[in-house]
Amino acid sequence: MNGQPADRVEETVAIALRLxxxxxxxxxxxxxxxxxxxxxxxxxxxxxxxxxxxxxxVHKHTLESQLVPLIEQAEAEPDAGMRIRRFMIDYVLLLARDPSAAMLINESRRLAPHHLAEIRGIWRRGYRMLRGTIIELQQRGLCREGVDPVYAAFGAIGMTSWIIHWFDRARGGNADAVARTMCGIFLDGILKDGARP
Amino acid sequence: MNGQPADRVEETVAIALRLxxxxxxxxxxxxxxxxxxxxxxxxxxxxxxxxxxxxxxVHKHTLESQLVPLIEQAEAEPDAGMRIRRFMIDYVLLLARDPSAAMLINESRRLAPHHLAEIRGIWRRGYRMLRGTIIELQQRGLCREGVDPVYAAFGAIGMTSWIIHWFDRARGGNADAVARTMCGIFLDGILKDGARP
DNA sequence: CTCCTAACCTACCGGCCGGTAAGTTTTTAG
DNA sequence: CTAAAAACTTACCGGCCGGTAGGTTAGGAG
Incomplete structure (x- = not known):
């Protein structure tokens, strides 16, 4: 219940994450x-x-404590548009706040194949949620023509994930503005003109 | 004029790129x-x-022969919308076709600081072109409200660049469809409802 | 031919780092 | 208190790899 790691394994994982x-x-x-x-x-x-x-x-612990809750919160959102908005904004804020997310993305190549497969499975939950939501919007006739749900989902993930390569919160970067701009572009980009809130 | 490298340095750079x-x-x-x-x-x-x-x-040679021409072709496009479209589509096709682009992005961290700065300067030319074009669209009143040119430009770059992490041309990936979907989402996302072609 | 230079080879160094064998201390169980 | 198991330490190995010192060959200029 306190902030101290319960055992040496947790403590080591926390320290390795930092290093x-x-x-x-x-x-x-x-x-x-x-x-x-x-x-x-x-x-x-x-x-x-x-x-x-x-x-x-380190991968498993960090993803399960940081990314998975974020996906589950979004999944709990009943409205499809809000689901996407909620996820994109929280995800941008996470990446902008915590530099360890960038490390996880960059260093995942060092994982052994079976570990890599498992870790990618966790990331994929976010992708699946987005793709499913876009398909739902499509079935309700709210999407523009020519929006492929797979490519659109990866587009939303890529647009946001890429901030690990340029965003610098130490130099006046406004994470909220980034999140709002990108989420706005994406939703305006996939939703029909009349379907926006 | 033939495909053979002119000297050992070029030959080595080509082989190192591959390896x-x-x-x-x-x-x-x-x-x-x-x-x-x-x-x-x-x-x-x-x-x-x-x-x-x-x-x-390897970085310098590859970027100057692959990325820079692509930026210059886009810059030659008079229409602002077409300039963005041209760049995004050609850029997606480049990344989907050539796995070495992903390597350049991933391994750039190994560069010494002054080399890294120079290489990032080349990448930045694409960013500047996009941002400038978005500002032009904004000044002509064609952009939606709330579109920050900096964040939007990085959004376009991120959405497209991220395909290095998921696109697999060996498994039926359709690079043209990816390019069209993403470019469509981005332009529909930043342009006012009446400003689309 | 001679001489010079660029290109190249043999043989090696030194350091780092992942990982381990074998022994010692600390904790836990009864 | 005892015994065993868990948590460590000391001391080491082996391999890899970036880089180099110093000698050798090839090729062109004159």
């Missing part, structure tokens, strides 16, 4: 993780079978 | 580059002062 974000996965030797924990390298390897496994746990 | 794309920068030892050239490692280091320098040349 990987600050220095990158390849530039963070396990000795650095050990130092930050006040342990030796072998002490860390008592809890993790490999560095890749630690990276996998 | 970095296939295996990643970190997983491509200089010995692999040397092998592919039929040289030894020291033979390669006769032409390049460091591996990072080789990566820099």
């Amino acid at each position: 990987f974000t600050e220095r990158g996965y390849d530039n963070t030797p396990m000795s650095a993780v050990a130092d930050a924990l006040g342990l030796t390298k072998a002490g860390v390897y008592h809890h993790f079978e490999s560095k890749e496994h630690l990276l996998y746990l | 970095f794309t296939e295996r990643g920068y970190d997983n491509t030892p200089m010995s692999a580059v040397a092998d592919a050239l039929g040289l030894t490692k020291a033979g390669v280091y006769h032409h390049f002062e460091s591996k990072e320098h080789l990566l820099y040349l």
